[in-house]
Amino acid sequence: MCRGCHPDISASFFRNAHFKSTIDDKLKFEQKGCESCHGPGKAHIEAKGDKTKIIAFSNLSAKKSLDACLNCHTQQLGRANIRRSSHTTADVICSNCHSMHKPATPRQLLAKPQTDLCYSCHSNVRAQFSMPVKHRVNEGFMQCSDCHNPHGADAPSNRMSARPRMMAHALQNEESCMKCHVDKRGPFVFEHAAVRVDGCNSCHVPHGSMNARLLKRPQVFTLCLECHNGAGNFGRQSDGIQLTPSSHSLTDPKYQNCTLCHTRIHGSNSHASFLR
Numbered sequence: 001m002c003r004g005c006h007p008d009i010s011a012s013f014f015r016n017a018h019f020k021s022t023i024d025d026k027l028k029f030e031q032k033g034c035e036s037c038h039g040p041g042k043a044h045i046e047a048k049g050d051k052t053k054i055i056a057f058s059n060l061s062a063k064k065s066l067d068a069c070l071n072c073h074t075q076q077l078g079r080a081n082i083r084r085s086s087h088t089t090a091d092v093i094c095s096n097c098h099s100m101h102k103p104a105t106p107r108q109l110l111a112k113p114q115t116d117l118c119y120s121c122h123s124n125v126r127a128q129f130s131m132p133v134k135h136r137v138n139e140g141f142m143q144c145s146d147c148h149n150p151h152g153a154d155a156p157s158n159r160m161s162a163r164p165r166m167m168a169h170a171l172q173n174e175e176s177c178m179k180c181h182v183d184k185r186g187p188f189v190f191e192h193a194a195v196r197v198d199g200c201n202s203c204h205v206p207h208g209s210m211n212a213r214l215l216k217r218p219q220v221f222t223l224c225l226e227c228h229n230g231a232g233n234f235g236r237q238s239d240g241i242q243l244t245p246s247s248h249s250l251t252d253p254k255y256q257n258c259t260l261c262h263t264r265i266h267g268s269n270s271h272a273s274f275l276r
């Protein structure tokens with residue numbers, strides 16, 4: 001019935017992941033095809049296409065539109081706590097990113113190729129990925145969703161609370177960085193608490209930087225001294241975080257490049273001070 005008056009949409013519908021429902025005998029009528037999203041169409045057809053007699057997304061509030069999709073996708077996206085994500089709370093909803101009838105990517109039904117899609121609102125991030133040291137997102141080697149889940153941060157589990165900034169998880173609830181940088185995962189016999197507890201972001205900026213190795217600071221030792229400065233004792237009674245030992249003369253240029261000697265800065269299996 002719909003095809004008669006909406007030929008373009010109907011003709012391309014077989015490519016849509018939702019087409020499957022039209023041929024699934026186990027589903028009830030209201031769960032199939034066009035009507036699974038637009039609701040019963042009889043009144044609309046009898047009124048020769050009266051827009052008020054069908055669920056027209058162009059007329060829906062952000063919340064109603066979101067609910068219409070979550071009718072079916074709650075379980076899949078619930079893990080991401082979608083109703084509380086930064087996008088949802090800012091009224092950025094499914095149809096801002098997905099296009100049901102004119103998708104630019106047939107898989108995932110995205111309104112634009114992913115990187116363009118994200119930059120259409122986050123244009124400042126493009127500049128970060130154009131800096132001298134960067135992850136190669138603009139070059140097409142990676143995507144935002146390698147690190148973020150645009151639907152929201154994965155829900156907290158017994159091992160970890162939810163991460164901020166809609167960060168995706170790797171296996172085992174780890175930082176998404178571990179998907180690719182597996183050598184930093186450990187476990188190591190001697191862990192560097194900064195890596196294990198504070199996380200990669202305590203020393204690196206993720207998008208792009210002027211500094212080698214995406215470090216937060218241009219000089220390695222200024223980064224180390226942010227913590228190894230004698231201040232604070234991380235909850236311990238007596239000895240605080242290790243000071244830079246007195247054997248290290250910071251006026252001697254030799255000692256300024258800390259990772260020249262502390263080469264296993266992410267953790268070591270053979271030396272407590274990460275020398276090898």
Ligand code: HEC
Pocket residue numbers: 002003006009010013018033034035036037038057058095098099100101102
């Ligand atoms: C998975 C949910 C879903 C299904 C299934 C679906 N639609 Fe849509 N439809 C939408 C959404 C959402 C919009 C709003 C525009 C957009 O986001 O792409 C829309 C927009 C429309 C529009 C108006 C906008 C336009 O692009 O012209 C028509 C007409 C329409 N749909 C008809 C149909 C027909 C006919 C079918 C079955 C072949 C169908 N829809 C199946 C969700 C759906």
Ligand code: HEC
Pocket residue numbers: 001002003004005006034035038040041042044045048049050051054055056057058059
């Ligand atoms: C007799 C022709 C006819 C049939 C059959 C028909 N439609 Fe429509 N439909 C129209 C017309 C005309 C409009 C545009 C109304 C307007 O813009 O005010 C429309 C609008 C719509 C819209 C609203 C689009 C928007 O602007 O958001 C949706 C959704 C829609 N139709 C879905 C369907 C579905 C689903 C079916 C099958 C169950 C269907 N139509 C069958 C003629 C028809």
Ligand code: HEC
Pocket residue numbers: 017018020021031032036037068069070071072073094095098100106107108109
């Ligand atoms: C009636 C249930 C239902 C509704 C309502 C529904 N979907 Fe789906 N959706 C599905 C099913 C089933 C699949 C196919 C899953 C699969 O292929 O295993 C799917 C797949 C998808 C996919 C993935 C396509 C792919 O290639 O992997 C996207 C994106 C999607 N839906 C978005 C939406 C959006 C946006 C809405 C609201 C406009 C919506 N869905 C409404 C049932 C629904």
Ligand code: HEC
Pocket residue numbers: 066069070073076077082087092093094095096097098108110114145150151
């Ligand atoms: C900010 C943009 C954005 C919003 C808002 C958004 N999505 Fe997505 N969605 C994406 C991107 C990007 C992907 C592809 C992710 C990937 O490649 O891992 C995706 C993938 C999907 C998939 C494929 C399966 C999966 O989990 O990878 C489904 C289903 C889906 N979205 C449904 C929805 C529904 C339903 C809504 C609204 C409730 C929604 N999305 C809101 C951007 C968005």
Ligand code: HEC
Pocket residue numbers: 086087090092096097114117118119120121122144145148150164165166
């Ligand atoms: C329609 C516009 C729009 C699109 C498209 C969009 N975003 Fe957003 N994004 C927003 C808004 C609005 C916010 C919330 C306000 C803010 O923090 O700037 C936001 C926030 C974020 C945040 C910060 C979350 C936080 O808690 O601070 C991340 C990360 C993000 N978006 C990633 C993405 C990614 C990845 C994509 C592409 C898949 C994307 N966005 C697509 C509008 C958009």
Ligand code: HEC
Pocket residue numbers: 115118119122125135137142143144145146147148164165167201206207
């Ligand atoms: C290599 C992993 C990675 C990739 C790829 C990535 N991000 Fe991020 N992004 C992060 C991390 C980690 C943070 C959190 C930084 C923090 O908390 O200081 C973040 C933060 C953000 C924020 C919030 C920043 C702010 O200043 O509030 C936005 C928005 C964002 N990312 C958007 C994007 C977009 C858009 C893309 C793709 C073009 C993208 N990100 C790709 C890891 C990544």
Ligand code: HEC
Pocket residue numbers: 133134135136141142146147175176177178179180181200201204205206212213214215
């Ligand atoms: C999808 C895979 C992937 C993910 C996820 C990822 N990276 Fe990377 N990363 C790479 C690749 C590939 C390189 C090599 C540099 C290049 O692409 O030119 C790299 C390089 C780096 C570098 C070194 C840059 C240099 O100049 O040598 C650092 C530091 C880094 N990543 C940190 C991170 C952090 C922190 C995260 C998580 C927020 C992360 N990465 C997530 C793939 C990834």
Ligand code: HEC
Pocket residue numbers: 177178181184185192194195199200201202203204213215220259260263265266
């Ligand atoms: C205590 C600070 C610190 C933390 C936390 C940290 N890094 Fe590093 N990382 C460094 C320093 C310093 C270098 C540069 C080492 C050099 O120049 O020899 C580096 C270099 C890198 C490199 C490039 C060289 C290499 O060894 O492959 C990658 C990739 C990297 N880090 C990823 C990560 C990831 C992923 C995390 C989180 C699991 C992380 N880093 C946490 C300090 C840190």
Ligand code: HEC
Pocket residue numbers: 192193194198202203220221223224225226227228234240241242243258259262265272273274
């Ligand atoms: C975010 C804070 C932080 C940063 C930045 C940081 N560290 Fe650490 N580091 C710690 C903590 C916490 C410990 C474990 C507590 C302790 O035993 O002192 C530790 C332990 C160490 C140890 C082992 C001490 C021992 O017991 O033998 C060495 C060596 C070390 N750090 C070197 C460095 C170097 C070199 C840098 C710079 C590349 C650096 N750290 C950056 C927090 C940090």
Ligand code: HEC
Pocket residue numbers: 221224225228242243244245248250254255256257258259260261262272273275
């Ligand atoms: C020339 C090589 C070299 C350089 C450069 C160097 N260290 Fe060390 N560091 C050592 C050695 C050797 C030890 C002693 C290891 C041991 O005996 O267990 C050590 C021990 C440490 C310890 C552990 C102290 C303890 O009592 O166990 C910390 C913390 C530390 N260094 C931080 C730094 C920082 C921060 C920098 C950069 C400002 C730096 N180191 C630069 C060689 C170096």
